[in-house]
Amino acid sequence: MSTPRPGAKVRGSESGSPINALFDLLGRRWTLGILWYLGEEAPRTFRNLQERCGGVSPSILNSRLKELRDADIVGRTVDGYVLTERGKELRSFIVPLAKWSARWSQEVYGYERPGMRQRLDQE
Amino acid sequence: MSTPRPGAKVRGSESGSPINALFDLLGRRWTLGILWYLGEEAPRTFRNLQERCGGVSPSILNSRLKELRDADIVGRTVDGYVLTERGKELRSFIVPLAKWSARWSQEVYGYERPGMRQRLDQE
DNA sequence: GTAGCATGCTACTATTTTCGTAGCATTTGA
DNA sequence: TCAAATGCTACGAAAATAGTAGCATGCTAC
Numbered sequence: 001m002s003t004p005r006p007g008a009k010v011r012g013s014e015s016g017s018p019i020n021a022l023f024d025l026l027g028r029r030w031t032l033g034i035l036w037y038l039g040e041e042a043p044r045t046f047r048n049l050q051e052r053c054g055g056v057s058p059s060i061l062n063s064r065l066k067e068l069r070d071a072d073i074v075g076r077t078v079d080g081y082v083l084t085e086r087g088k089e090l091r092s093f094i095v096p097l098a099k100w101s102a103r104w105s106q107e108v109y110g111y112e113r114p115g116m117r118q119r120l121d122q123e
Numbered sequence: 124m125s126t127p128r129p130g131a132k133v134r135g136s137e138s139g140s141p142i143n144a145l146f147d148l149l150g151r152r153w154t155l156g157i158l159w160y161l162g163e164e165a166p167r168t169f170r171n172l173q174e175r176c177g178g179v180s181p182s183i184l185n186s187r188l189k190e191l192r193d194a195d196i197v198g199r200t201v202d203g204y205v206l207t208e209r210g211k212e213l214r215s216f217i218v219p220l221a222k223w224s225a226r227w228s229q230e231v232y233g234y235e236r237p238g239m240r241q242r243l244d245q246e
Numbered sequence: 247g248t249a250g251c252a253t254g255c256t257a258c259t260a261t262t263t264t265c266g267t268a269g270c271a272t273t274t275g276a
Numbered sequence: 277t278c279a280a281a282t283g284c285t286a287c288g289a290a291a292a293t294a295g296t297a298g299c300a301t302g303c304t305a306c
Binding site for chain 2: 005006007018019020021022023026027028029030031032033036054071072086089090093094096097098100101102104105107108109111
């Protein structure tokens with residue numbers, strides 16, 4: 001799949017406006033998860049990332065990483081994959097979703113993450 | 124495609140943790156765009172939404188809307204589709220992406236939305 | 247120096263999603 | 277009662293993703 005690019009035609013959008021290009025990018029499977037897990041301490045290596053993303057197939061992981069590198073959201077160092085400064089900023093918008101999703105689960109589906117009852121009340 | 128549900132097995136994740144369920148939901152094509160455009164004044168009707176989303180096929184749009192209604196993110200009124208309170212809250216996390224994507228386009232791809240030069244400097 | 251192991255990734259087929267188009271049933275307004 | 281708009285379903289074609297196998301490279305230990 002081609003990397004979405006603002007100004008160029010994006011999947012399903014003639015205009016290729018920045019927000020649509022971004023939605024195209026983020027709306028691909030595993031992209032959000034990669035951003036999420038890359039922001040944590042440990043992962044970074046291909047295999048580790050793959051594991052955290054629930055065993056995503058390496059071909060897809062590789063595609064996503066390539067797209068994210070093209071977009072200057074992910075970079076590489078000797079230690080493996082990392083978020084760029086821009087990528088960290090993007091991730092910061094995603095972080096609050098964790099809390100939202102916890103409430104959502106609880107209120108809509110009655111699901112509670114084991115041992116999370118108190119923590120949710122507090123924060 | 125089945126609606127992802129926290130606590131149940133989600134695409135690619137055994138745990139079905141809330142954040143993974145959410146990523147599964149948002150990582151489907153058009154979901155982010157639907158949230159985005161539903162938050163604006165005008166759309167609401169099926170056809171209007173379809174148009175704004177670049178002519179997405181009605182079968183997909185219908186699937187996405189069903190998923191989002193299952194998730195209590197989208198609701199229906201006599202006027203058509205609307206965001207629920209929960210959905211509005213979710214959308215609020217997505218709104219800042221517009222500004223981020225404008226800079227991203229400019230800095231990474233040299234793309235500028237016509238007539239946006241000044242506005243970007245200001246905000 | 248070679249045997250084992252981890253890592254990053256490519257290849258390939260199978261399955262699932264999405265696209266694109268056609269069109270039907272219902273409502274609205276003239 | 278006719279035309280137009282709306283919400284949606286059906287269905288074959290195309291594209292994306294999954295799943296598995298395995299290869300090349302770089303360690304590390306013996």
